[in-house]
Amino acid sequence: MTRAPLLIPLAALAFLTAASAPEAPRPDPIAALKARLEKGLDHLKFEDNAFGYLKDLLAHLGVNPDSQMLVYSKTSFQSDLIGPDKPRSVFFNDTVAVGYVQGSRTLELMTATAAEGYAFYSLDNDPAAPRFVRYQDSTCGRCHGADNYAPGLIVASSPVAADGTPVFIPSDGPPRLFNFTDQTTPFAERWSGWYVTGTHGAATHQGNGAVVYSEDGQRRPGAANTQNLMSLADKFDTRTYLSPHADIVALMTFEHQARMTNMLLGAGAAARRGGFPRTQLEDLLAYMLFVDEAPFPAPVAGTSGFTQSFPAKAPRDAKGRALRDFDLTTRLFKYPLSYMIYSASFDALPADARTEIYTALYAILTGADTSPRFARLTRDDRKAILEILQTTKSDLPPAWKKAAL
Numbered sequence: 001m002t003r004a005p006l007l008i009p010l011a012a013l014a015f016l017t018a019a020s021a022p023e024a025p026r027p028d029p030i031a032a033l034k035a036r037l038e039k040g041l042d043h044l045k046f047e048d049n050a051f052g053y054l055k056d057l058l059a060h061l062g063v064n065p066d067s068q069m070l071v072y073s074k075t076s077f078q079s080d081l082i083g084p085d086k087p088r089s090v091f092f093n094d095t096v097a098v099g100y101v102q103g104s105r106t107l108e109l110m111t112a113t114a115a116e117g118y119a120f121y122s123l124d125n126d127p128a129a130p131r132f133v134r135y136q137d138s139t140c141g142r143c144h145g146a147d148n149y150a151p152g153l154i155v156a157s158s159p160v161a162a163d164g165t166p167v168f169i170p171s172d173g174p175p176r177l178f179n180f181t182d183q184t185t186p187f188a189e190r191w192s193g194w195y196v197t198g199t200h201g202a203a204t205h206q207g208n209g210a211v212v213y214s215e216d217g218q219r220r221p222g223a224a225n226t227q228n229l230m231s232l233a234d235k236f237d238t239r240t241y242l243s244p245h246a247d248i249v250a251l252m253t254f255e256h257q258a259r260m261t262n263m264l265l266g267a268g269a270a271a272r273r274g275g276f277p278r279t280q281l282e283d284l285l286a287y288m289l290f291v292d293e294a295p296f297p298a299p300v301a302g303t304s305g306f307t308q309s310f311p312a313k314a315p316r317d318a319k320g321r322a323l324r325d326f327d328l329t330t331r332l333f334k335y336p337l338s339y340m341i342y343s344a345s346f347d348a349l350p351a352d353a354r355t356e357i358y359t360a361l362y363a364i365l366t367g368a369d370t371s372p373r374f375a376r377l378t379r380d381d382r383k384a385i386l387e388i389l390q391t392t393k394s395d396l397p398p399a400w401k402k403a404a405l
């Protein structure tokens, strides 16, 4: 495929370059909480039920239980405790993800932190005291990325048997367990091994056991009643969960965010090693701008309230527009630029890499970059994104302030 130049000549854009801001420290909210607890400055409430610290932990980390996703594939750390009758809960916000497994004392936590990539923790659900352990060896890294970057956060639609046992995917290399999914994955290929609540019209997905795989990798139809579910009560005992929902909008948002975070951390790592190749920059921008997003076959609606709570605290421009506003009719977001541009992961990019991203993004939004890869963005999209950023992002290079479409 031929591509028109993404960057207009650098000399012409030199005036756009942001003053080299010092690299912002990337806070690790889990380490901060751990320190406050150890110093006796804070307290986590232990509930004398299956949840233990879970509820108060989420409250302290600013994670809303309506973000709950439920995954029953036996593909993770505590897989022997996980199955279709006991799916694992995963909760998230922009910086933290928390895993909770029924019948386990170990809560699993991940955050994108400092320059080191991801940080992995467990929290022992012990009434005596909340004890965090940080893992810097292969305990978590053997799946989440030995180098702490790739793949990092994981969302995968992995072939599983009816009981959640993964079936290896043959490949040219070693057989794989994960079919990673993101916003570019066609709807019909998503969510094998996950529960999903919400409506999506005539579109079908592989969640809720709709598809099962036999050991030889053959795919066949699975359970009945798997699409457009408002409740999972006939699948497992939802009363033992913090929330009965596995909200489709939360899942699609996390699917976007997981890959976006992995890409931002990957860009930071590359830049620190001394190279942020142009292809990596283009791929990052294409993902940020949703240009390869799989179109929605039908409108989507969630069940948990996530659709309302997620945009509630968003930075908004004078017209009330925010990058966190959902569309959900033909695409995930109304204004197709990732809200992760406000995240700690973005802010922690080395200043030069951030400047390169801003410079290239500016060229795309103002129409100076006409490469076909970004042609899907309409003029209205570009104009809205530019205007939203102009009033909600404080570290833009000076030229952005004046630009108008």
Ligand code: HEC
Pocket: 071, 073, 075, 076, 077, 088, 090, 097, 098, 099, 108, 109, 110, 120, 121, 122, 135, 139, 140, 141, 142, 143, 144, 152, 153, 154, 155, 156
């Ligand atoms: C055997 C592979 C494996 C190991 C080891 C593993 N995980 Fe995971 N983890 C996964 C997979 C796969 C997912 C995605 C959800 C799923 O399929 O269960 C996941 C998801 C998560 C999530 C939710 C965010 C996300 O990436 O989707 C957290 C938090 C998490 N793991 C924490 C940990 C921690 C902490 C450790 C180490 C104590 C760990 N994991 C070890 C495979 C693993």
